[in-house]
Amino acid sequence: MARSPTWPSDWTSLTDIEAYDWQGRTGRQQRAEVLRYLGIRQSTxxxxxxxxxxxxxxxxxxxxxxxxxxxxxxxxxxxxxxxxxxxxxxxxxxxxxxxxxxxxxxxxxDAALSPELKARLDSSLADADPVSGFSSLKADPGQPNLDNILLAARRLDFVRSLALPAATTLAFDNPIARTLRRPGSQ
The missing domain is CATH 1.10.10 (Arc Repressor Mutant, subunit A)
Known part of the structure:
Protein backbone atom coordinates (compact mmCIF):
# COMPACT_ATOMS: atom_id res chain seq x y z
CA MET A 1 0.00 0.00 0.00
CA ALA A 2 1.28 3.46 -0.88
CA ARG A 3 2.19 5.65 2.04
CA SER A 4 0.21 8.80 2.67
CA PRO A 5 1.57 11.90 0.98
CA THR A 6 3.23 14.51 3.14
CA TRP A 7 1.50 17.90 3.28
CA PRO A 8 2.68 21.29 4.36
CA SER A 9 1.67 21.59 8.01
CA ASP A 10 0.19 25.06 7.61
CA TRP A 11 -2.58 24.02 5.18
CA THR A 12 -5.93 24.71 6.82
CA SER A 13 -8.33 25.16 3.89
CA LEU A 14 -8.98 24.45 0.23
CA THR A 15 -7.73 27.96 -0.54
CA ASP A 16 -4.30 26.96 0.79
CA ILE A 17 -4.24 23.97 -1.56
CA GLU A 18 -5.35 26.05 -4.56
CA ALA A 19 -2.77 28.74 -3.83
CA TYR A 20 0.08 26.22 -3.46
CA ASP A 21 2.84 26.35 -6.09
CA TRP A 22 2.34 22.95 -7.74
CA GLN A 23 4.76 23.80 -10.57
CA GLY A 24 7.82 24.27 -8.36
CA ARG A 25 10.22 21.39 -7.63
CA THR A 26 8.66 20.56 -4.25
CA GLY A 27 5.14 20.99 -5.64
CA ARG A 28 5.81 18.63 -8.56
CA GLN A 29 7.29 16.08 -6.16
CA GLN A 30 4.27 16.29 -3.83
CA ARG A 31 1.89 16.18 -6.78
CA ALA A 32 3.56 12.97 -8.02
CA GLU A 33 3.29 11.60 -4.48
CA VAL A 34 -0.45 12.37 -4.36
CA LEU A 35 -1.04 10.77 -7.77
CA ARG A 36 0.92 7.67 -6.74
CA TYR A 37 -1.10 7.46 -3.51
CA LEU A 38 -4.34 7.66 -5.52
CA GLY A 39 -3.15 4.95 -7.90
CA ILE A 40 -3.05 7.26 -10.92
CA ARG A 41 -0.24 6.56 -13.33
CA GLN A 42 1.33 8.87 -15.88
CA SER A 43 -0.32 8.72 -19.30
CA THR A 44 1.43 7.05 -22.21
CA ASP A 110 -18.07 10.93 -50.41
CA ALA A 111 -18.46 7.14 -50.54
CA ALA A 112 -22.26 7.52 -50.80
CA LEU A 113 -22.07 9.77 -53.88
CA SER A 114 -21.87 8.35 -57.39
CA PRO A 115 -19.29 9.78 -59.81
CA GLU A 116 -22.12 11.34 -61.85
CA LEU A 117 -23.56 13.06 -58.80
CA LYS A 118 -20.12 14.33 -57.79
CA ALA A 119 -19.71 15.80 -61.28
CA ARG A 120 -23.09 17.57 -61.03
CA LEU A 121 -22.22 18.97 -57.60
CA ASP A 122 -18.81 20.15 -58.85
CA SER A 123 -20.53 21.80 -61.78
CA SER A 124 -22.92 23.55 -59.41
CA LEU A 125 -20.02 24.86 -57.33
CA ALA A 126 -18.27 26.29 -60.38
CA ASP A 127 -21.39 27.51 -62.19
CA ALA A 128 -22.81 31.01 -61.90
CA ASP A 129 -26.15 29.79 -63.27
CA PRO A 130 -29.06 31.53 -61.48
CA VAL A 131 -30.80 28.18 -60.99
CA SER A 132 -28.13 25.54 -60.32
CA GLY A 133 -25.11 27.60 -59.27
CA PHE A 134 -24.17 27.09 -55.62
CA SER A 135 -24.11 30.81 -54.85
CA SER A 136 -27.59 31.12 -56.31
CA LEU A 137 -28.86 28.10 -54.40
CA LYS A 138 -27.81 29.52 -51.05
CA ALA A 139 -28.89 33.08 -51.85
CA ASP A 140 -31.97 34.70 -50.36
CA PRO A 141 -34.97 34.17 -52.67
CA GLY A 142 -35.81 37.89 -52.62
CA GLN A 143 -39.16 39.63 -52.38
CA PRO A 144 -42.18 37.35 -52.83
CA ASN A 145 -43.17 38.01 -56.43
CA LEU A 146 -43.98 35.67 -59.30
CA ASP A 147 -40.48 35.71 -60.86
CA ASN A 148 -38.75 34.97 -57.56
CA ILE A 149 -41.21 32.21 -56.66
CA LEU A 150 -40.69 30.55 -60.06
CA LEU A 151 -36.89 30.86 -59.69
CA ALA A 152 -37.07 29.32 -56.21
CA ALA A 153 -39.18 26.47 -57.59
CA ARG A 154 -36.59 25.79 -60.34
CA ARG A 155 -33.82 25.79 -57.69
CA LEU A 156 -35.80 23.32 -55.58
CA ASP A 157 -36.34 21.11 -58.66
CA PHE A 158 -32.58 21.13 -59.28
CA VAL A 159 -31.81 20.12 -55.68
CA ARG A 160 -34.44 17.37 -55.79
CA SER A 161 -33.08 16.13 -59.14
CA LEU A 162 -29.76 15.46 -57.46
CA ALA A 163 -31.47 12.68 -55.45
CA LEU A 164 -28.85 12.90 -52.71
CA PRO A 165 -28.49 9.67 -50.72
CA ALA A 166 -29.94 9.81 -47.20
CA ALA A 167 -26.43 9.59 -45.71
CA THR A 168 -25.63 13.01 -47.14
CA THR A 169 -28.68 14.91 -45.92
CA LEU A 170 -28.29 15.71 -42.24
CA ALA A 171 -31.15 17.38 -40.41
CA PHE A 172 -30.39 20.89 -39.17
CA ASP A 173 -30.85 19.86 -35.54
CA ASN A 174 -28.63 16.80 -35.97
CA PRO A 175 -25.50 17.06 -33.78
CA ILE A 176 -23.30 15.93 -36.67
CA ALA A 177 -24.68 18.68 -38.90
CA ARG A 178 -24.08 21.21 -36.11
CA THR A 179 -20.47 20.01 -35.89
CA LEU A 180 -19.90 20.40 -39.62
CA ARG A 181 -21.67 23.72 -40.00
CA ARG A 182 -19.42 26.71 -40.51
CA PRO A 183 -19.07 28.90 -37.39
CA GLY A 184 -21.42 31.86 -37.59
CA SER A 185 -23.72 30.27 -40.18
CA GLN A 186 -26.44 29.19 -37.75
Missing part, protein backbone atom coordinates in the same frame (compact mmCIF):
# COMPACT_ATOMS: atom_id res chain seq x y z
CA UNK A 45 1.15 7.50 -25.95
CA UNK A 46 -1.08 4.43 -25.99
CA UNK A 47 -3.42 6.04 -23.44
CA UNK A 48 -3.60 9.18 -25.57
CA UNK A 49 -4.47 7.08 -28.65
CA UNK A 50 -7.22 5.30 -26.70
CA UNK A 51 -8.58 8.64 -25.47
CA UNK A 52 -8.51 10.01 -29.01
CA UNK A 53 -10.40 6.99 -30.39
CA UNK A 54 -12.95 7.22 -27.56
CA UNK A 55 -13.51 10.94 -28.11
CA UNK A 56 -13.79 10.52 -31.89
CA UNK A 57 -16.30 7.67 -31.69
CA UNK A 58 -18.07 8.42 -28.41
CA UNK A 59 -18.14 12.19 -27.99
CA UNK A 60 -17.97 13.80 -31.42
CA UNK A 61 -21.17 12.17 -32.76
CA UNK A 62 -23.03 13.88 -29.89
CA UNK A 63 -22.13 17.34 -31.21
CA UNK A 64 -20.76 18.48 -27.85
CA UNK A 65 -18.94 21.77 -27.40
CA UNK A 66 -15.16 21.58 -26.92
CA UNK A 67 -15.54 22.63 -23.26
CA UNK A 68 -17.93 19.74 -22.53
CA UNK A 69 -15.65 17.36 -24.42
CA UNK A 70 -12.74 18.48 -22.21
CA UNK A 71 -14.84 17.76 -19.10
CA UNK A 72 -15.83 14.31 -20.36
CA UNK A 73 -12.27 13.47 -21.36
CA UNK A 74 -11.05 14.54 -17.93
CA UNK A 75 -13.59 12.15 -16.40
CA UNK A 76 -12.49 9.40 -18.81
CA UNK A 77 -8.86 9.78 -17.74
CA UNK A 78 -9.94 9.65 -14.07
CA UNK A 79 -11.96 6.46 -14.69
CA UNK A 80 -8.93 4.92 -16.40
CA UNK A 81 -6.75 5.98 -13.43
CA UNK A 82 -4.40 7.72 -15.84
CA UNK A 83 -2.95 11.21 -15.50
CA UNK A 84 -4.92 13.63 -17.65
CA UNK A 85 -3.09 16.01 -19.98
CA UNK A 86 -3.55 19.64 -19.06
CA UNK A 87 -4.45 22.86 -20.82
CA UNK A 88 -3.34 23.07 -24.42
CA UNK A 89 -2.54 19.36 -24.68
CA UNK A 90 -6.11 18.46 -23.77
CA UNK A 91 -7.45 21.14 -26.13
CA UNK A 92 -5.32 19.67 -28.94
CA UNK A 93 -6.69 16.20 -28.17
CA UNK A 94 -10.26 17.51 -28.52
CA UNK A 95 -9.44 19.39 -31.75
CA UNK A 96 -7.78 16.30 -33.22
CA UNK A 97 -10.80 14.14 -32.34
CA UNK A 98 -13.13 16.65 -33.98
CA UNK A 99 -11.01 16.77 -37.15
CA UNK A 100 -10.87 12.97 -37.36
CA UNK A 101 -14.61 12.74 -36.86
CA UNK A 102 -15.28 15.34 -39.56
CA UNK A 103 -12.94 13.47 -41.92
CA UNK A 104 -14.83 10.22 -41.23
CA UNK A 105 -18.23 11.84 -41.84
CA UNK A 106 -17.06 13.51 -45.04
CA UNK A 107 -15.46 10.25 -46.25
CA UNK A 108 -18.77 8.46 -45.65
CA UNK A 109 -20.64 11.15 -47.60
Missing amino acids: GRDMDRALRWATKGLCPLGLSPAIMVDRLTAWFAEQRVGCPEGEALDRLVATAQRRFEDQVLAAV
Whole structure:
Protein backbone atom coordinates (compact mmCIF):
# COMPACT_ATOMS: atom_id res chain seq x y z
CA MET A 1 0.00 0.00 0.00
CA ALA A 2 1.28 3.46 -0.88
CA ARG A 3 2.19 5.65 2.04
CA SER A 4 0.21 8.80 2.67
CA PRO A 5 1.57 11.90 0.98
CA THR A 6 3.23 14.51 3.14
CA TRP A 7 1.50 17.90 3.28
CA PRO A 8 2.68 21.29 4.36
CA SER A 9 1.67 21.59 8.01
CA ASP A 10 0.19 25.06 7.61
CA TRP A 11 -2.58 24.02 5.18
CA THR A 12 -5.93 24.71 6.82
CA SER A 13 -8.33 25.16 3.89
CA LEU A 14 -8.98 24.45 0.23
CA THR A 15 -7.73 27.96 -0.54
CA ASP A 16 -4.30 26.96 0.79
CA ILE A 17 -4.24 23.97 -1.56
CA GLU A 18 -5.35 26.05 -4.56
CA ALA A 19 -2.77 28.74 -3.83
CA TYR A 20 0.08 26.22 -3.46
CA ASP A 21 2.84 26.35 -6.09
CA TRP A 22 2.34 22.95 -7.74
CA GLN A 23 4.76 23.80 -10.57
CA GLY A 24 7.82 24.27 -8.36
CA ARG A 25 10.22 21.39 -7.63
CA THR A 26 8.66 20.56 -4.25
CA GLY A 27 5.14 20.99 -5.64
CA ARG A 28 5.81 18.63 -8.56
CA GLN A 29 7.29 16.08 -6.16
CA GLN A 30 4.27 16.29 -3.83
CA ARG A 31 1.89 16.18 -6.78
CA ALA A 32 3.56 12.97 -8.02
CA GLU A 33 3.29 11.60 -4.48
CA VAL A 34 -0.45 12.37 -4.36
CA LEU A 35 -1.04 10.77 -7.77
CA ARG A 36 0.92 7.67 -6.74
CA TYR A 37 -1.10 7.46 -3.51
CA LEU A 38 -4.34 7.66 -5.52
CA GLY A 39 -3.15 4.95 -7.90
CA ILE A 40 -3.05 7.26 -10.92
CA ARG A 41 -0.24 6.56 -13.33
CA GLN A 42 1.33 8.87 -15.88
CA SER A 43 -0.32 8.72 -19.30
CA THR A 44 1.43 7.05 -22.21
CA GLY A 45 1.15 7.50 -25.95
CA ARG A 46 -1.08 4.43 -25.99
CA ASP A 47 -3.42 6.04 -23.44
CA MET A 48 -3.60 9.18 -25.57
CA ASP A 49 -4.47 7.08 -28.65
CA ARG A 50 -7.22 5.30 -26.70
CA ALA A 51 -8.58 8.64 -25.47
CA LEU A 52 -8.51 10.01 -29.01
CA ARG A 53 -10.40 6.99 -30.39
CA TRP A 54 -12.95 7.22 -27.56
CA ALA A 55 -13.51 10.94 -28.11
CA THR A 56 -13.79 10.52 -31.89
CA LYS A 57 -16.30 7.67 -31.69
CA GLY A 58 -18.07 8.42 -28.41
CA LEU A 59 -18.14 12.19 -27.99
CA CYS A 60 -17.97 13.80 -31.42
CA PRO A 61 -21.17 12.17 -32.76
CA LEU A 62 -23.03 13.88 -29.89
CA GLY A 63 -22.13 17.34 -31.21
CA LEU A 64 -20.76 18.48 -27.85
CA SER A 65 -18.94 21.77 -27.40
CA PRO A 66 -15.16 21.58 -26.92
CA ALA A 67 -15.54 22.63 -23.26
CA ILE A 68 -17.93 19.74 -22.53
CA MET A 69 -15.65 17.36 -24.42
CA VAL A 70 -12.74 18.48 -22.21
CA ASP A 71 -14.84 17.76 -19.10
CA ARG A 72 -15.83 14.31 -20.36
CA LEU A 73 -12.27 13.47 -21.36
CA THR A 74 -11.05 14.54 -17.93
CA ALA A 75 -13.59 12.15 -16.40
CA TRP A 76 -12.49 9.40 -18.81
CA PHE A 77 -8.86 9.78 -17.74
CA ALA A 78 -9.94 9.65 -14.07
CA GLU A 79 -11.96 6.46 -14.69
CA GLN A 80 -8.93 4.92 -16.40
CA ARG A 81 -6.75 5.98 -13.43
CA VAL A 82 -4.40 7.72 -15.84
CA GLY A 83 -2.95 11.21 -15.50
CA CYS A 84 -4.92 13.63 -17.65
CA PRO A 85 -3.09 16.01 -19.98
CA GLU A 86 -3.55 19.64 -19.06
CA GLY A 87 -4.45 22.86 -20.82
CA GLU A 88 -3.34 23.07 -24.42
CA ALA A 89 -2.54 19.36 -24.68
CA LEU A 90 -6.11 18.46 -23.77
CA ASP A 91 -7.45 21.14 -26.13
CA ARG A 92 -5.32 19.67 -28.94
CA LEU A 93 -6.69 16.20 -28.17
CA VAL A 94 -10.26 17.51 -28.52
CA ALA A 95 -9.44 19.39 -31.75
CA THR A 96 -7.78 16.30 -33.22
CA ALA A 97 -10.80 14.14 -32.34
CA GLN A 98 -13.13 16.65 -33.98
CA ARG A 99 -11.01 16.77 -37.15
CA ARG A 100 -10.87 12.97 -37.36
CA PHE A 101 -14.61 12.74 -36.86
CA GLU A 102 -15.28 15.34 -39.56
CA ASP A 103 -12.94 13.47 -41.92
CA GLN A 104 -14.83 10.22 -41.23
CA VAL A 105 -18.23 11.84 -41.84
CA LEU A 106 -17.06 13.51 -45.04
CA ALA A 107 -15.46 10.25 -46.25
CA ALA A 108 -18.77 8.46 -45.65
CA VAL A 109 -20.64 11.15 -47.60
CA ASP A 110 -18.07 10.93 -50.41
CA ALA A 111 -18.46 7.14 -50.54
CA ALA A 112 -22.26 7.52 -50.80
CA LEU A 113 -22.07 9.77 -53.88
CA SER A 114 -21.87 8.35 -57.39
CA PRO A 115 -19.29 9.78 -59.81
CA GLU A 116 -22.12 11.34 -61.85
CA LEU A 117 -23.56 13.06 -58.80
CA LYS A 118 -20.12 14.33 -57.79
CA ALA A 119 -19.71 15.80 -61.28
CA ARG A 120 -23.09 17.57 -61.03
CA LEU A 121 -22.22 18.97 -57.60
CA ASP A 122 -18.81 20.15 -58.85
CA SER A 123 -20.53 21.80 -61.78
CA SER A 124 -22.92 23.55 -59.41
CA LEU A 125 -20.02 24.86 -57.33
CA ALA A 126 -18.27 26.29 -60.38
CA ASP A 127 -21.39 27.51 -62.19
CA ALA A 128 -22.81 31.01 -61.90
CA ASP A 129 -26.15 29.79 -63.27
CA PRO A 130 -29.06 31.53 -61.48
CA VAL A 131 -30.80 28.18 -60.99
CA SER A 132 -28.13 25.54 -60.32
CA GLY A 133 -25.11 27.60 -59.27
CA PHE A 134 -24.17 27.09 -55.62
CA SER A 135 -24.11 30.81 -54.85
CA SER A 136 -27.59 31.12 -56.31
CA LEU A 137 -28.86 28.10 -54.40
CA LYS A 138 -27.81 29.52 -51.05
CA ALA A 139 -28.89 33.08 -51.85
CA ASP A 140 -31.97 34.70 -50.36
CA PRO A 141 -34.97 34.17 -52.67
CA GLY A 142 -35.81 37.89 -52.62
CA GLN A 143 -39.16 39.63 -52.38
CA PRO A 144 -42.18 37.35 -52.83
CA ASN A 145 -43.17 38.01 -56.43
CA LEU A 146 -43.98 35.67 -59.30
CA ASP A 147 -40.48 35.71 -60.86
CA ASN A 148 -38.75 34.97 -57.56
CA ILE A 149 -41.21 32.21 -56.66
CA LEU A 150 -40.69 30.55 -60.06
CA LEU A 151 -36.89 30.86 -59.69
CA ALA A 152 -37.07 29.32 -56.21
CA ALA A 153 -39.18 26.47 -57.59
CA ARG A 154 -36.59 25.79 -60.34
CA ARG A 155 -33.82 25.79 -57.69
CA LEU A 156 -35.80 23.32 -55.58
CA ASP A 157 -36.34 21.11 -58.66
CA PHE A 158 -32.58 21.13 -59.28
CA VAL A 159 -31.81 20.12 -55.68
CA ARG A 160 -34.44 17.37 -55.79
CA SER A 161 -33.08 16.13 -59.14
CA LEU A 162 -29.76 15.46 -57.46
CA ALA A 163 -31.47 12.68 -55.45
CA LEU A 164 -28.85 12.90 -52.71
CA PRO A 165 -28.49 9.67 -50.72
CA ALA A 166 -29.94 9.81 -47.20
CA ALA A 167 -26.43 9.59 -45.71
CA THR A 168 -25.63 13.01 -47.14
CA THR A 169 -28.68 14.91 -45.92
CA LEU A 170 -28.29 15.71 -42.24
CA ALA A 171 -31.15 17.38 -40.41
CA PHE A 172 -30.39 20.89 -39.17
CA ASP A 173 -30.85 19.86 -35.54
CA ASN A 174 -28.63 16.80 -35.97
CA PRO A 175 -25.50 17.06 -33.78
CA ILE A 176 -23.30 15.93 -36.67
CA ALA A 177 -24.68 18.68 -38.90
CA ARG A 178 -24.08 21.21 -36.11
CA THR A 179 -20.47 20.01 -35.89
CA LEU A 180 -19.90 20.40 -39.62
CA ARG A 181 -21.67 23.72 -40.00
CA ARG A 182 -19.42 26.71 -40.51
CA PRO A 183 -19.07 28.90 -37.39
CA GLY A 184 -21.42 31.86 -37.59
CA SER A 185 -23.72 30.27 -40.18
CA GLN A 186 -26.44 29.19 -37.75
